[in-house]
Amino acid sequence: MKQFAVIQHTYAEFLGLIENQLEKRDIGFAYFRPFVGQELPGSAGQFDALFILGAKTPPTDHDEAPWHDDELKLIGVFREAKRPFVGIGYGALLLAEYEGGRSSAEPFHNAYWTVAHKTPAGAGDAVADALDGRPVLVMANGSVTLPQGVEPLVVDDEGRWLVIRPDALAYGLLCRPELKPGMIEDMIMEAHRDTPPDIGALLEAARRHWQDTQVTTDQLIVALVRELDLMTERRKMPVFRLNISE
Numbered sequence: 001m002k003q004f005a006v007i008q009h010t011y012a013e014f015l016g017l018i019e020n021q022l023e024k025r026d027i028g029f030a031y032f033r034p035f036v037g038q039e040l041p042g043s044a045g046q047f048d049a050l051f052i053l054g055a056k057t058p059p060t061d062h063d064e065a066p067w068h069d070d071e072l073k074l075i076g077v078f079r080e081a082k083r084p085f086v087g088i089g090y091g092a093l094l095l096a097e098y099e100g101g102r103s104s105a106e107p108f109h110n111a112y113w114t115v116a117h118k119t120p121a122g123a124g125d126a127v128a129d130a131l132d133g134r135p136v137l138v139m140a141n142g143s144v145t146l147p148q149g150v151e152p153l154v155v156d157d158e159g160r161w162l163v164i165r166p167d168a169l170a171y172g173l174l175c176r177p178e179l180k181p182g183m184i185e186d187m188i189m190e191a192h193r194d195t196p197p198d199i200g201a202l203l204e205a206a207r208r209h210w211q212d213t214q215v216t217t218d219q220l221i222v223a224l225v226r227e228l229d230l231m232t233e234r235r236k237m238p239v240f241r242l243n244i245s246e
Contacts (some may be wrong), residue, residue, distance in 0.1 A: 002233045004029040005047040007040065007071060009055035009090060010193070012186035016178035017214065021221040025231060034067035040074055044081035048234045050074065052091030054176065056193050058142020059093045059103045072098050075170075084228035085170040089140040092164070092172030099166045100147035109196040111139040113205050114156040116163075116175065122153030126223035127163060127171060134216045135209050136175035137202065138162065169228060177217040181206045 004022070006029050008014055015022070015029065022029060029051075032040055041047065052071060057064045075098050078085050087095040097103050116136050122128025131154050138156065146152065152161035154175075164172045184203045188195055196202065206213070225231055 002027045002048045002231070003046065004049045004051055005041050005044075006031050007050070007052045007074075007091070008033050009035050009053060009057075009065070010187075010190060012183055012190050012193075013054040013089070014178070014183075015051070015053070016180050016183050017217045018178045018221060021218065025225065027230065034070075040067065040070055044078045044083045047078075047083065048232075049084040049086070049228070049230060050078040052085075052087045052094060053178070054089030054091070054139065056141065056187075056190075057090070058105045058108060059090065059097055059144060060105045060142060068094075079167070079170060082169060083234060084230060086224065086228070087170075087172040088178060089174065089176055092174050093140055093142060093144045095166065095170060095172035096144040096146055096150070096164060099150050099164075101144040101150070102147075103142065103144045105142050107143065108141055108194075110141060110143055110174075111137075111196040111199075111202060112156075113137055113202065113209070114158075114162075116154050116156070119152055119155055121151035122163070125153050125165065126226050127165070127220065128153040130219040130223040131163065131175065131216065134219075135212055136162070136177075136216065137179060137206060137209075137213075138174050139176050139179070139202075140174050171224065171228070177213075177220050179206065179213075181210060 008031050032038055062068050116131040116134050118128040118132035150164055150166050153165055154163035156162055162174045
């Protein structure tokens with residue numbers, strides 16, 4: 001069975017809408033939660049892909065996110081093993097940083113609704129096609145300036161990057177296709193979370209765009225499956241069991 005490793009950073013931010021799409025395709029997923037002390041996967045050998053989800057911290061805050069460096073290394077492990085990688089929100093910023101981008105804590109609240117626009121670099125890319133012209137919610141604390149050689153496939157209304165694909169098996173998405181209105185409500189209620197000052201308006205827009213969001217997410221997952229060949233099960237390392245007889 002296909003199995004994805006999913007790195008989760010807060011209780012409120014999980015695969016959300018994406019879960020149903022993966023389950024429909026008989027794709028399993030295992031959550032790893034470093035924010036409660038759980039260790040990250042030691043290798044890519046037992047997984048077919050890696051997803052790194054959103055977080056409440058910018059990529060510069062290593063005190064609040066001491067797992068930052070380990071997750072950068074994990075991205076490298078999956079990339080070297082030729083396993084697909086998808087970074088969403090914080091995960092997208094990590095991918096850009098892994099590629100050599102410059103991280104910043106500003107703007108701390110990088111959260112807004114916009115329309116996605118495909119760039120010339122996104123020509124022929126199914127993910128860029130799926131998002132082009134669609135309303136999307138961007139939510140990622142902090143920012144990363146893209147390094148030379150990494151061109152965005154999709155940008156927002158102001159020309160800021162939303163989607164990157166530094167190689168054939170890796171995507172970074174600053175838009176949040178997994179978010180349900182209820183997940184945003186959970187973010188508001190989450191203890192010790194600094195939410196955007198206009199979080200109420202963002203939530204209201206999420207409710208208003210709910211039907212469109214479901215369509216966008218459906219189209220996006222179909223595109224990711226196609227571009228990353230997610231229906232192909234990668235060769236996994238055998239798990240050995242020792243039978244010790246007295």
